[in-house]
Amino acid sequence: MTHTSRKPELLGIVGTGLMGRGIAQIAVQGGIPVILHDSRPGAGQEAREAIIATLDKLVSKGKLTTAELQAGAERLTVAAGLNDLASCTAVVEAIIEKLDAKRELFLQLEAVVADDCILATNTSSLSVTAIAAACRNPGRVAGFHFFSPVPLMKIVEVIVGPLTDSAVADELTGMAKRMGHAPVRASDTPGFIVNHAGRGYLTESLRLLGETVAPYPEIDRILRLGAGFRMGPFELLDLTGLDVSLPVMESIYEQYYQEPRFRPSPIARQRLAAGLLGRKSQRGFYRYDDGRKEEVAPPAVPPRDHLSVWLGEDDSAAYPQVVELLDRLGVERDHGKRPCPDSLCLVLPVGQDATTVAVAAGIDPTRCVALDPLFLDGCRTLMTTPVTATRYRDAAHALFAADGAAVAVIHDSPGFVSQRVVAAIVNIGCDIAQQGIATPQDIDRAVTLGLGYPLGPLALGDRLGAGTVLRILDGLFDFYRDPRYRPSPWLTRRALLGVSLLTPEN
Numbered sequence: 001m002t003h004t005s006r007k008p009e010l011l012g013i014v015g016t017g018l019m020g021r022g023i024a025q026i027a028v029q030g031g032i033p034v035i036l037h038d039s040r041p042g043a044g045q046e047a048r049e050a051i052i053a054t055l056d057k058l059v060s061k062g063k064l065t066t067a068e069l070q071a072g073a074e075r076l077t078v079a080a081g082l083n084d085l086a087s088c089t090a091v092v093e094a095i096i097e098k099l100d101a102k103r104e105l106f107l108q109l110e111a112v113v114a115d116d117c118i119l120a121t122n123t124s125s126l127s128v129t130a131i132a133a134a135c136r137n138p139g140r141v142a143g144f145h146f147f148s149p150v151p152l153m154k155i156v157e158v159i160v161g162p163l164t165d166s167a168v169a170d171e172l173t174g175m176a177k178r179m180g181h182a183p184v185r186a187s188d189t190p191g192f193i194v195n196h197a198g199r200g201y202l203t204e205s206l207r208l209l210g211e212t213v214a215p216y217p218e219i220d221r222i223l224r225l226g227a228g229f230r231m232g233p234f235e236l237l238d239l240t241g242l243d244v245s246l247p248v249m250e251s252i253y254e255q256y257y258q259e260p261r262f263r264p265s266p267i268a269r270q271r272l273a274a275g276l277l278g279r280k281s282q283r284g285f286y287r288y289d290d291g292r293k294e295e296v297a298p299p300a301v302p303p304r305d306h307l308s309v310w311l312g313e314d315d316s317a318a319y320p321q322v323v324e325l326l327d328r329l330g331v332e333r334d335h336g337k338r339p340c341p342d343s344l345c346l347v348l349p350v351g352q353d354a355t356t357v358a359v360a361a362g363i364d365p366t367r368c369v370a371l372d373p374l375f376l377d378g379c380r381t382l383m384t385t386p387v388t389a390t391r392y393r394d395a396a397h398a399l400f401a402a403d404g405a406a407v408a409v410i411h412d413s414p415g416f417v418s419q420r421v422v423a424a425i426v427n428i429g430c431d432i433a434q435q436g437i438a439t440p441q442d443i444d445r446a447v448t449l450g451l452g453y454p455l456g457p458l459a460l461g462d463r464l465g466a467g468t469v470l471r472i473l474d475g476l477f478d479f480y481r482d483p484r485y486r487p488s489p490w491l492t493r494r495a496l497l498g499v500s501l502l503t504p505e506n
């Protein structure tokens with residue numbers, strides 16, 4: 001099939017619900033004429049009116065001119081039936097998420113449109129290939145996966161299956177740019193890029209909760225303030241709704257043949273059964289009143305207890321920023337080779353827990369407190385062994401909060417909270433690259449735009465250092481003996497070579 005100049009351009013949109021409307025809006029704003037169709041009588045017309053009302057709002061906000069609104073409205077027509085899509089150069093479907101319905105629709109469309117008309121699906125979770133396989137000409141079928149709300153989420157995944165013509169993907173890539181969206185190309189695999197890369201944040205956070213490392217408001221606070229995520233994982237689960245996120249978690253886990261990295265948590269299933277869906281049911285992890293989330297105050301800072309603090313020589317040399325911090329906080333230091341009998345013993349583990357470090361170094365575990373040396377800004381995370389005495393835990397809490405900084409005190413965990421969650425995200429991002437699902441640049445672009453992370457998984461790994469991420473995962477793997485934490489070959493090789501995680505295969 002050749003996709004030469006097919007004029008005039010006309011984009012058909014089938015399914016004019018939430019997604020179809022958004023796609024139609026950005027298309028007409030990008031100068032692309034659109035014809036709308038929906039199986040529900042009257043839905044196409046309703047969608048047209050809603051889109052024009054949205055454009056009108058943009059005019060009142062000064063974001064669009066009246067002439068642009070007029071031109072947009074003129075580009076937007078409504079089909080009387082599927083046959084009206086005959087002159088389309090491309091059709092995007094955004095109908096119900098059911099394989100049979102999508103296959104049936106594409107078969108019907110093939111009987112109506114020209115041979116070189118592109119058929120694109122906005123599916124999030126179905127196989128584009130399984131949809132294409134039903135078609136007479138599967139080469140014309142590709143995924144065109146937008147995110148909600150479409151006009152604000154300026155990213156679209158162009159999904160290429162083994163049967164997709166590359167010219168079709170090129171056309172969709174060009175169309176996305178004209179719509180003002182950033183296209184990223186991905187091969188047809190479960191979750192594509194964004195929903196695949198998003199597994200690390202949620203599943204590792206649920207795992208931490210399941211291990212009672214910290215209560216969920218504390219995990220949220222650490223990841224927001226300390227690791228720089230816009231929303232905590234439990235706040236995010238509440239926003240999406242467990243009825244939506246758990247099926248995605250389970251489906252990707254199953255589609256990857258029970259890949260341990262994606263193993264969902266029984267906590268989520270139980271909460272779903274309890275109807276604790278999130279914002280939409282007024283109660284998820286948090287309670288909501290009129291859409292407002294309850295405020296959960298962090299644990300109070302205990303009174304200061306002027307214990308002297310011992311920090312081992314190796315940790316002092318490796319983390320001068322921690323030594324500076326202790327000085328800034330006016331801490332009395334115990335400079336002995338071994339800690340004095342009363343000193344608080346501070347350890348700085350990477351990928352290890354406080355207990356393992358204390359026992360290996362012969363430090364009294366009842367006086368041992370660990371500080372996360374990799375995430376010191378925004379929120380300082382402290383971790384205790386199961387036998388750390390309350391006096392030492394509270395003294396460390398008060399000491400690190402003395403300058404008003406946020407401090408979280410958690411139970412023992414190899415890699416604290418941020419190290420673990422960030423390492424899980426980086427590792428999954430690396431494996432997406434290793435599987436050739438997308439280029440390293442597209443992986444990072446998709447994740448920053450699609451998930452709003454401060455950096456893409458590969459740049460996030462580079463910021464910590466590939467070797468450090470590998471050390472965290474090795475520590476987790478040794479401790480749990482769970483293949484969930486096995487490092488991706490992409491990460492291991494780039495760490496060994498000392499090169500950026502964005503380095504492609506040549």
Ligand SMILES: NC(=O)c1ccc[n+]([C@@H]2O[C@H](COP(=O)([O-])OP(=O)(O)OC[C@H]3O[C@@H](n4cnc5c(N)ncnc54)[C@H](O)[C@@H]3O)[C@@H](O)[C@H]2O)c1
Nearest residue numbers: 015016017018019038039040094095096097122123124148
């Ligand atoms: N909602 C999201 O956040 C989101 C994000 C990305 C992708 N998607 C995908 O986009 C698609 C649409 O999702 P949505 O949220 O817009 O759904 P929606 O329920 O808001 O809209 C679906 C529309 O399709 C129409 N429809 C159903 N079957 C049809 C058929 N056979 N022929 C013509 N019209 C039909 C319905 O009448 C409805 O108007 C799904 O495949 C979904 O997985 C959704």
